[in-house]
Amino acid sequence: MNHPNSNADGALVDPAATDAVTDTALLQVQNLEVRFQVGSRFGVKKYLQAVDQVSFSIQRGETLGLVGESGSGKTTTALAVARLVSAAAGSVTLDGDDLLNCSGDQLRALRHKMQFIFQDPYSSLNPRLRAEQVVLEPLTNLGKLSASTQLETIDRLFAAVGLRPEQKRLFPHQFSGGQRQRIGIARALATNPELIICDEPVSALDVAVQSQILNLLRRLQSERNLTYLFISHDLGVVQHMCDRVAVMYMGRIVEFADRKSLFNTPQHPYTHALLSAVPSINKRRGAANTRIKIPGDPPDPVNLPSGCRFVSRCPIAIDRCRQEEPVLAGSAQQQVACHRVAEPVPIRQLLADG
Amino acid sequence: MAGNKAVANTAEPVVGKARHPVMEAVAMFFGNYAAVVALIVLLVIITGAVVGPIYYPTDPFEMVWAPFSPPGQEGFLLGTDYLGRDILAAILAGGRVSLAIGLAAAFMSVFIGITVGALAGFYRGWVEEILMRFTEFFQVLPTLLFSMVIVALFGASLPMITFAIGIVSWTAVARITRSEFLRIRELEYVTASRSGGATNFKLIFSVILPNALPPIIVQAALMVGSAILFEAGLSFLGLSDPNTMSWGQIIGSNRPYILDASYTVTIPGLAIFITVLAISLVGDGLNDALNPKLRRR
Amino acid sequence: MNKPILRVEDLTVTLTTRDGIAPVLDNVSFSLNAGESIGIVGESGCGKSMTALAIMGLLPQPVGNIASGRIWFGDEDMVAVSDARMREIRGNDISMIFQEPMTSLNPVYTIGEQIAEVLRRHQNMNRRQAMVRATELLDAVRVPDPARRVRDYPHQLSGGQRQRVMIAIALACEPRVLIADEPTTALDVTVQAQIFELLSDLQSNTGTAVIMITHDMGAIAEMSERMIVMYAGRKVEEGTVDDVLDNPRHPYTRGLIACVPHIQEVVTDQRQPLVEIEGIVPSLSEFGQNACLFASRCRHVTDQCLAARPPEAQVSLQHHAACWHAEKLS
Numbered sequence: 001m002n003h004p005n006s007n008a009d010g011a012l013v014d015p016a017a018t019d020a021v022t023d024t025a026l027l028q029v030q031n032l033e034v035r036f037q038v039g040s041r042f043g044v045k046k047y048l049q050a051v052d053q054v055s056f057s058i059q060r061g062e063t064l065g066l067v068g069e070s071g072s073g074k075t076t077t078a079l080a081v082a083r084l085v086s087a088a089a090g091s092v093t094l095d096g097d098d099l100l101n102c103s104g105d106q107l108r109a110l111r112h113k114m115q116f117i118f119q120d121p122y123s124s125l126n127p128r129l130r131a132e133q134v135v136l137e138p139l140t141n142l143g144k145l146s147a148s149t150q151l152e153t154i155d156r157l158f159a160a161v162g163l164r165p166e167q168k169r170l171f172p173h174q175f176s177g178g179q180r181q182r183i184g185i186a187r188a189l190a191t192n193p194e195l196i197i198c199d200e201p202v203s204a205l206d207v208a209v210q211s212q213i214l215n216l217l218r219r220l221q222s223e224r225n226l227t228y229l230f231i232s233h234d235l236g237v238v239q240h241m242c243d244r245v246a247v248m249y250m251g252r253i254v255e256f257a258d259r260k261s262l263f264n265t266p267q268h269p270y271t272h273a274l275l276s277a278v279p280s281i282n283k284r285r286g287a288a289n290t291r292i293k294i295p296g297d298p299p300d301p302v303n304l305p306s307g308c309r310f311v312s313r314c315p316i317a318i319d320r321c322r323q324e325e326p327v328l329a330g331s332a333q334q335q336v337a338c339h340r341v342a343e344p345v346p347i348r349q350l351l352a353d354g
Numbered sequence: 355m356a357g358n359k360a361v362a363n364t365a366e367p368v369v370g371k372a373r374h375p376v377m378e379a380v381a382m383f384f385g386n387y388a389a390v391v392a393l394i395v396l397l398v399i400i401t402g403a404v405v406g407p408i409y410y411p412t413d414p415f416e417m418v419w420a421p422f423s424p425p426g427q428e429g430f431l432l433g434t435d436y437l438g439r440d441i442l443a444a445i446l447a448g449g450r451v452s453l454a455i456g457l458a459a460a461f462m463s464v465f466i467g468i469t470v471g472a473l474a475g476f477y478r479g480w481v482e483e484i485l486m487r488f489t490e491f492f493q494v495l496p497t498l499l500f501s502m503v504i505v506a507l508f509g510a511s512l513p514m515i516t517f518a519i520g521i522v523s524w525t526a527v528a529r530i531t532r533s534e535f536l537r538i539r540e541l542e543y544v545t546a547s548r549s550g551g552a553t554n555f556k557l558i559f560s561v562i563l564p565n566a567l568p569p570i571i572v573q574a575a576l577m578v579g580s581a582i583l584f585e586a587g588l589s590f591l592g593l594s595d596p597n598t599m600s601w602g603q604i605i606g607s608n609r610p611y612i613l614d615a616s617y618t619v620t621i622p623g624l625a626i627f628i629t630v631l632a633i634s635l636v637g638d639g640l641n642d643a644l645n646p647k648l649r650r651r
Numbered sequence: 652m653n654k655p656i657l658r659v660e661d662l663t664v665t666l667t668t669r670d671g672i673a674p675v676l677d678n679v680s681f682s683l684n685a686g687e688s689i690g691i692v693g694e695s696g697c698g699k700s701m702t703a704l705a706i707m708g709l710l711p712q713p714v715g716n717i718a719s720g721r722i723w724f725g726d727e728d729m730v731a732v733s734d735a736r737m738r739e740i741r742g743n744d745i746s747m748i749f750q751e752p753m754t755s756l757n758p759v760y761t762i763g764e765q766i767a768e769v770l771r772r773h774q775n776m777n778r779r780q781a782m783v784r785a786t787e788l789l790d791a792v793r794v795p796d797p798a799r800r801v802r803d804y805p806h807q808l809s810g811g812q813r814q815r816v817m818i819a820i821a822l823a824c825e826p827r828v829l830i831a832d833e834p835t836t837a838l839d840v841t842v843q844a845q846i847f848e849l850l851s852d853l854q855s856n857t858g859t860a861v862i863m864i865t866h867d868m869g870a871i872a873e874m875s876e877r878m879i880v881m882y883a884g885r886k887v888e889e890g891t892v893d894d895v896l897d898n899p900r901h902p903y904t905r906g907l908i909a910c911v912p913h914i915q916e917v918v919t920d921q922r923q924p925l926v927e928i929e930g931i932v933p934s935l936s937e938f939g940q941n942a943c944l945f946a947s948r949c950r951h952v953t954d955q956c957l958a959a960r961p962p963e964a965q966v967s968l969q970h971h972a973a974c975w976h977a978e979k980l981s
Contacts, residue, residue, distance in 0.1 A: 069839035082549055108551035116549045124542035127375060128564050138550030171375060176931045187546065206694040206932075207866060211910035211925035218924065233840065240912035240922065263918040277844035278914050279869030281896050293848070294841055296795075297809040 065242030389639020403449030462520030467527025475535025890970030
């Protein structure tokens with residue numbers, strides 16, 4: 001196992017940060033909030049609460065999935081964790097270091113422990129750089145590398161992601177989508193990070209290429225003991241990749257469970273609806289009429305309904321749901337934010353009865 | 355073993371030549387015949403202006419013959435003007451000055467424009483507010499009037515004329531640079547560099563700016579042409595350095611005789627016309643070559 | 652037997668690129684019966700969208716051209732008809748919905764005006780009648796509060812509602828064929844479920860035949876009776892959805908089904924690596940060769956595959972696969 005603190009490239013790891021970690025969690029996010037100003041009227045600023053009271057932690061070597069539809073705040077959460085958008089409140093701790101309250105060189109050093117894989121393999125590579133320059137960029141930001149170190153690093157990374165060494169002088173537009181994503185992964189590995197945030201890493205790729213990239217990510221994880229924060233809207237991919245899953249809706253986590261609990265015994269009505277909405281080759285023609293349906297579209301994020309955010313689409317909402325926002329509660333394996341889980345009748349039954 | 359398998363998985367025949375995007379643009383440019391012809395014309399004009407006065411050392415200010423000697427007669431290829439000065443010598447010497455002013459003024463506006471536009475587009479917020487208000491202030495000034503005031507106040511020296519032209523024409527570059535920065539700063543490769551620990555300085559100058567350059571280059575090329583025209587306009591109004599010959603200066607000084615000896619005005623006018631047209635065509639060619647949407651076609 | 656309303660015969664479409672002329676559709680044939688629902692599945696660049704554009708007479712000009720083949724709509728050959736007749740058919744008898752509901756609507760007109768415009772052009776309705784009908788259509792595609800929504804501009808609607816409006820426009824003239832090109836790719840999965848339900852209800856009510864183009868096998872399974880799998884401009888497999896999904900005979904179809912992490916009914920700790928289709932799709936310059944274009948990625952490849960383009964082997968009455976080894980792969 002290649003422990004990140006003893007990596008060959010050196011210089012990337014803050015030695016002071018490695019001790020004094022009592023918790024085994026690599027990343028801890030607590031009550032994270034992100035808001036965007038969406039205009040002001042009569043001097044009163046209006047905000048869009050993109051991420052609201054989000055807390056989770058990721059253990060070393062595991063994959064945490066964030067799922068949800070567009071506008072659920074999953075990507076914003078990831079960007080805030082990586083300090084690529086600024087958080088309004090909350091704390092993010094990476095390996096014992098407070099990420100939100102550092103700056104300058106300290107922040108740059110911390111960023112090397114946490115890298116990003118982007119969704120769009122076309123816009124995420126600088127078209128003016130050669131593949132090798134793209135991959136080395138995070139390292140050269142820290143200082144000049146010797147030519148031999150560069151060569152050795154490039155060859156090692158290209159081999160790790162399945163690119164051929166003779167391709168390193170090519171420009172991004174000379175690669176296919178899947179190969180570009182491999183370059184993006186090699187770039188993320190360059191600094192020997194501990195945490196990699198994968199933001200919809202395969203949703204822009206063709207299905208045949210998706211499986212290549214997903215297998216690559218799983219192989220790299222087991223070889224290097226990597227920790228993934230994996231963001232996706234595709235429940236099939238999440239089921240395959242993630243050890244624990246947080247389901248987000250309109251900026252909040254509505255259900256948080258390990259893989260088996262979430263997919264075998266989903267609790268929140270939204271999770272039920274999501275799972276049932278995924279088209280599958282096992283459901284045949286006409287299945288569209290038998291699934292659990294949730295009506296309408298997600299609400300306007302600036303004017304959320306009072307009480308539970310899902311209330312406007314929930315088929316089993318009661319009065320309490322309109323007045324009181326449910327909080328995440330449950331066991332260590334599975335937590336749910338829904339008033340109706342406490343009832344003796346299971347949610348699945350309630351939904352089936354309509 | 356797993357590594358070998360992955361390599362085999364991506365096995366496909368394409369390992370094309372690593373062609374730099376700039377080289378592709380160059381190839382594209384040379385496929386555009388109008389632009390290539392214009393480039394050749396422009397090179398001829400530049401060569402004429404640079405080496406012409408060396409091989410044709412007649413002083414353009416010296417009276418060499420009787421005034422108003424028509425072109426081709428009495429031994430002067432382009433004739434003489436109202437003071438009996440050799441027009442060919444004036445065209446060659448004036449070309450140097452006109453092109454130099456054009457280049458220098460364009461360089462100056464590109465420099466100011468990129469600085470203002472890049473900072474505004476990158477930092478957004480109050481930086482952008484202030485810089486763009488500043489840009490708008492220069493944009494609403496009547497350009498010809500403003501430069502006339504500058505030249506009238508500080509004297510009609512060559513650097514001052516260049517400065518006057520540059521100061522009124524950088525706003526277009528600033529706006530283009532800003533809009534390119536606004537677009538590119540949101541692209542994921544910029545976020546990738548940021549998360550890779552790049553400093554703001556690096557993001558601005560070595561990540562975003564090279565990708566923002568194509569439209570700026572096109573604008574700069576066109577600006578050389580418009581600066582030459584601008585200088586001619588100022589000279590025509592008599593606001594030029596009387597001790598340096600330029601194409602506008604020839605037109606301006608021969609203006610009273612436009613009906614009696616039209617060639618004294620037509621010949622420098624043609625020189626300006628051909629040069630500016632050639633620059634525009636080269637600019638167009640650059641635009642097509644540097645525009646990736648057209649290239650994909 | 653049902654007489655097909657749309658029959659594509661040996662259709663070859665070429666695209667002129669900087670590097671030459673490539674057959675992006677290579678000898679493709681299929682037919683569509685009245686009221687039937689057929690799915691076309693494949694990766695990007697396989698020619699599935701080109702098929703739709705060729706039927707609609709909307710190939711990108713001047714680079715895309717029909718090189719050979721016939722597209723029969725009833726007794727008319729749409730390759731040969733005049734532009735005026737094509738405009739009459741388009742939007743009236745055959746209509747299409749696109750992937751991007753954001754850019755398919757004109758932002759300066761209300762959605763009511765945009766639906767009414769189609770009705771006035773094809774059905775000779777006056778303004779009043781058309782607006783009344785537009786409101787009815789919005790109701791039919793389950794846009795809430797249609798009387799008010801008819802006066803809204805596209806930017807006031809969500810993505811899902813915009814796609815409903817697109818469906819309303821496409822169905823305004825009660826077409827006999829509806830082509831849906833990735834109609835839900837830009838939408839969330841819960842909204843996609845609503846759109847699928849709407850489409851299948853509308854189809855059973857109106858008897859419109861649907862060609863559904865998608866990259867998602869699951870969507871095809873739920874929406875279509877028959878399916879066509881395309882690869883590199885060619886049809887590689889065709890059959891009923893049950894036949895193809897349960898017993899795929901082309902190695903590409905098999906790979907396409909197996910490489911996707913489908914949602915499992917019961918999740919266990921077991922997680923096998925996904926099946927990979929090795930390599931990448933051929934580039935346009937390799938299209939049109941007299942060989943199996945999938946050969947470079949296929950694990951069953953033999954010399955025969957490289958020597959000649961495989962003919963369509965009949966597996967059963969309705970099930971064909973263009974593979975030399977279709978018989979053996981079962």
